[in-house]
Structure formats: structure tokens, C-alpha cells
Amino acid sequence: MYQIVLASSSPRRKELLERIGVTFTIDPSTSEEIITDTDPAKVVLSLSKQKALDVAKRYDNALIIGADTIVSKEEQILGKPKDREDAFRMLKLLEGDTHQAYTGVTVINKQGQEYKEYSFYSSSDVSFYPMTDKEIYSYIDSKEPMDKAGAYGIQGKSAVFIKEIKGDYNTIVGLPVAMLYQTLLSEGIDLLHD
Template sequence: MEKIVLASSSPRRRELMARAGFRFEVIVSEADENIEVEAPDRMVEELSKRKAGAVAELVKTQGFAEDSVLIVGADTMVSIDGKKLGKPAGEAGAEAMLKELSSRTHQVYTGVTLIRIKKESGHFSQESRTFSEGTDVSFYPMTEREICDYIATGEPMDKAGAYGIQGKAAIFVKGIRGDYNNVVGLPIARLYQELKSWKEKK
């Protein structure tokens, strides 16, 4: 039997995992998120490694009764013209981000790291794999009033790029190319396929 741990506090990732049929528990990572990597896809991969790795160390310290533990770490970032947009710092930051996204196409990257830990004869063995997924998102033009009204809902404040595609910002989305769930916060189909291929190679 394998225990699955989601190394994220994101309610969107929890919902996606649950909807896909995964049974899991959540352990929030306290990993350092300061990073110097420039390319957004490499950046989210590195941050997902840190998050999953930090939780892996916690799991090994606490111990577990199962045959193995699978840890899922993830990080999502919005990028436009190579500029990285994380969570906004206040309403002014959210307004600036949304104005930048209005009428344009941007990219959303999610990095995912999977770490599997097994305990054999009192010793831990560990293997991992990391990948990232990118999705293009195009926005309709947004008026200043629309941006202010959206910010007033509070929805943008805890989301990369200052919007939630699954929430009230859906009315601004002209189209996407790629995985919708990746924009929400976790490319759940790619996650399943990676786990499937990992199992088949054993």
C-alpha cells in the first residue's frame, strides 16, 4: 500500500487531486522559495523540487507504516514576454498585473516533482522525477472598471498572475491552448500519465 502526500496548501490542487480519484493527505512545505533561475519553466520545476524535498525529509523523520510514500510537490507561475508574475503584493500589484494581461496572450507554467520513499531494513530509499507543463492563455480586453471590480472580490490576491481561471476571471478568458487544469494549478492528466509510466518501468 502506498500513501500519497500533497506538498501544497493550495485548495485548487487539493480539489483537482480529489476529483481525479486520488486519496491523499496534505503536508504543507516550508521550503525557501527565493530562487535565481531565469526561465519560468525551469523555475517552477526547481521550486517543486524544493517543496517536495522538504516534505520528504519531514516524512522520513516522522516515519510511516505504509510500504511507500509518494510526495507530490508543485509550483505555478504566470509569464508574459518572459516576465514572471507571481502572487500580487497588494491591490496595486494585482491591478498592474491584470492591465498587463489584458488583450494579450500569456503563459502559465506548473512544475511538478514526484518523490517516492520506501523503507527497507530500517533504511530509506528514494527516487524522483520532475516535469513541467505550459499552457497559453489569451485574455479579452479588460476595462479599468472591470479590473477594479474583479480586484474588489478578493479573488486575485492569492493567485499567480492575479487571477483564477476557474473563478470570476473566467469571463475574461478568450481562449487557451494546452491543459486547462494546468492553469488552475496542477496538470492532473500529465501527473497521472507520469505515475503510470513510472509504474510500468518497474
């Protein structure tokens, strides 16, 4: 039986793991995120690994899950907005068009001083309907965009602006749980029954 640790304080990731029946504890990474690339896939893989490795230092025997999500539009990485105007800039860029959401996942299986690492990423296309400036500011005023990559939460109030998604919805929310489960299962680790 593994002790499973989610290296994130994201309520969305917590909810996704709970929804599939995983028993886990939450112990968020406190390390500073270091970005050394501009390729969205490489960025989310690197950040998820940084988080998982940081938390793995605190455990002897555990399965640590690190994850990171970013939004990318035309080679531009959109993280969490710094302020109201930054959120507006991001949403203005996304409205009426298609962009990509990437989530990288790194799992560290630590047993004593030995550990194995499993990393993967998933991306999904998200298309927004056109939005007026008034709609954008109204959404920003709800405060929902301020702690989310790309300044929106697909599972929240921005759902009324989503025209179409191609790919895994859970990737956009923040944790592709099916890919996580299947990847670990292929390595002999059953998240639900070990």
C-alpha cells in the same frame, strides 16, 4: 499501497486530485522559496522540487507531490500580487493579450532512506479579452486575485475575461493531473490503484 502526500495547501490542487479519485493527505511545505533562474519552466521545476524535498524529510515511506504555478508574459514572471496595485499592474499587462501559465511538478517516491524523483512541467497559453480599468479594479475588489499567480484564478470570477486557452486547463488551475497520472504510470506507479 503508497501513502500519497500533497505538499501544498492549495485548495485548487486538492480539488483536482480529489476529482480524479486519489486518496491523499495534505502536508504543505514550510520552506522558503528560492528562485535562482528567470526561465519560467526552470523556475516551476525548481520550486516544485524544493517543496517536495522539504516535505519528504517528514516521511519514511510515501509518495510526495510538490507543485508550483507561475504566469509569464514577455519573459516577465508574475507570481502572487503583493498588494492591490501590484494586482492591477499584472492584470493590465495580461488584458487583451496572450500569456503563458506554467506548472511544475516533482514527485518524490521515498522508501526509507532511498528515494526516486520524477519532475516535469506543463505550459498552456491563455488569452484575455480586453478589460477596462473599472473591470480590473472590480475584479481585484473581489479579493480573488490576491493569492493567485498572475493575479487571476481561471476557475473563478476571471472566467468572464478568458478568450481562449491552448493546452491543459488543469495546468492553469495548478496541477496537470493527466500528465501526473501518465508520468507515474509509465514508471509503474498507479496513483489510482496502488
